[in-house]
Amino acid sequence: MPIFEYETHLPFSREDVFDWYSRPGALVRLHPPFAGRVIEEPSNGLKDGSESVLGINLPSIFGTTLAAVADIAGSATPLPVRGYTKWRARHTDFRPGRGFADEMISGPAKSWRHDRSFEDDGTSMVLREKVTYELPVVGKLPSAVQKLVSRQFEAELTRIFAFRGRQSSDDLAFHQAHGRLASQLALDPHHVPGAAPVKVVAVSGATGLIGRQVCALLGGAGIEVRRMVRGSADPQAGEIAWDPDAGTLDPESLREVDAVIHLAGHPLASRFTEEHKKKVLDSRVEGTALIATTLASLESADQRGRVLISGSAIGYYGATPADRSGISGPLTEDSPAGSDFLAEVCEKWEESTAPAKNAGVRTAMIRTGIVQTPAGGALSQLLPLYTVGAGGPLGDKEWQSWISIDDIAAMIVHLVFNPEAEGPVNGVGPEPVTAKQYSKILASVMRRPSAIPVPAFGPKLVLGEQGAKEIVGADQQVSAEKAQTLGYAFRHHTLKEALEHVLGS
The missing domain is CATH 3.40.50.720 (NAD(P)-binding Rossmann-like Domain)
Known part of the structure; x- marks a missing residue:
């Protein structure tokens, strides 16, 4: 199966970044508005068995636009109108302070597993992510077409993960400026x-x-x-x-x-x-x-x-x-x-x-x-x-x-x-x-x-x-x-x- 890998370097400690990922609201902040929406946040944080539901738009600006049109139509009619596909995932392999994974339970992919590893990198940290996936129908297509589809799909993943990197960095910097990182609160809970x-x-x-x-x-x-x-x-x-x-x-x-x-x-x-x-x-x-x-x-x-x-x-x-x-x-x-x-x-x-x-x-x-x-x-x-x-x-x-x-x-x-x-x-x-x-x-x-x-x-x-x-x-x-x-x-x-x-x- 194809494997997609991505690294995000953040100028914060591994412990602070992992703690932020563990807090309520992290998925809402990380999911790009152009890629869909969070329907249900994780039921039990990052721990094994915790489930979440996303609404996934089709790739590219056309998918974002289709979702926008559906929302506009939905507000103007009592009929159920939806421009996204539901994606239910379950967390697994929770390692406190070090990593976690999620696997697709149901959704548009044939299979999906997303592993995250939080690692020290001097005075900062690096988040290493690996997605092992399989798309429906693609395996029956000619080899050249398979490569083209995978290339386009991974370009969309790059777009999403780049957004998450910027969002993580900006949110962590905001919380640091207000004394709200885990390491700051540990020194003084009222800080x-x-x-x-x-x-x-x-x-x-x-x-x-x-x-x-x-x-x-x-x-x-x-x-x-x-x-x-x-x-x-x-x-x-x-x-x-x-x-x-x-x-x-x-x-x-x-x-x-x-x-x-x-x-x-x-x-x-x-x-x-x-x-x-x-x-x-x-x-x-x-x-x-x-x-x-x-x-x-x-x-x-x-x-x-x-x-x-x-x-x-x-x-x-x-x-x-x-x-x-x-x-x-x-x-x-x-x-x-x-x-x-x-x-x-x-x-x-x-x-x-x-x-x-x-x-x-x-x-x-x-x-x-x-x-x-x-x-x-x-x-x-x-x-x-x-x-x-x-x-x-x-x-x-x-x-x-x-x-x-x-x-x-x-x-x-x-x-x-x-x-x-x-x-x-x-x-x-x-x-x-x-x-x-x-x-x-x-x-x-x-x-x-x-x-x-x-x-x-x-x-x-x-x-x-x-x-x-x-x-x-x-x-x-x-x-x-x-x-x-x-x-x-x-x-x-x-x-x-x-x-x-x-x-x-």
Whole structure:
């Protein structure tokens, strides 16, 4: 059977790297967004018998695009639509601190075994990986065709493993900077540079695009994550029940929580009818107020220095210059709110955190920009057009303030740890681009043309005239200076870097 081998050198100790691999969320952080998704995390860490389930996309940008199209179709119809294949694997040969393997139980391959060996390499370490595999049907093909298929398959594996290497290095560096590596915690379990110890964090919107990565990053930091869920909760799984519509949240469920990251809200991308706009506004204001008042009552009775990091968006500043009273230049956290609908939503959303702040809870609001990932959002909706060579700019000189999925997740966690982080913080990359530049950069990364402008009626059909103006036609040059002043180190400074990473280019 064919064998694929790959080495990743990491400037960290073997023990720290293995420990990070063992923590909850590692698989979510390691699985590339262009290659699929994690459906079920390992049932028992890396230990023998632990099982996980992945959703595997077809290879190349075409597979990523097919999954994106399926997700878009699935959100628009009650019919089950799936653009990936399920892959169930079981861990075996667990060697604490040294290695483990996984074998495919069911999936698209005929057979698959993936061995990992963690080895010392001076002051750093090397991860040696060996995949022994067999593809279906291929063995019956002519020898030359078999070699071609294996070459293409292993090129895809190289793409995936290269992503994992970059992701491992970036996450470990992030945790090291915040004193969260195993070796640092062993010296002092409360060691978080310049911050109070954070052990337990509750997260609303934990299954969302950003929330999933935030939870995984927290798990990699050795933090206990308690997911806030609607309906019945499983306390054994660390879940917290809440119902923002009914205004119910048991204060006892948050008593042991050091910080709450609040990301839940009704999905924005839909036609801007009065009913939809009401759901967008009410879900954000009522949910935030419920969490803020609950934390306020807890902090008033027991001053522990709790933290609230609440979602917001750069829509706060208004979609266009006409919506912000003639203010020009980069928008900072001190810029006033705009005058359109999304600005009103963001302003009331942030104001709803006031009870927590007034009670002494350190409160910060993350004004998120255009998140870049093929797993959802704006980029996933553009992929089909660009993949077939029909992509083009959604405008010309309008400013688009983007941020990679990894940077927005890491920035949110950074705000949890940083005792100086309060008030609004722009969750955007340091180098915004114009709509025309965005199109050219995306086309370059995907190796496609970008000559066909998207017709104005397209977004209007989906979002309505107001939604198209405030989401697709937004013109917002937003500054990332405050985040940098707070010590956040960006992983992806340029849009090109971000797109190459999330698309595996």
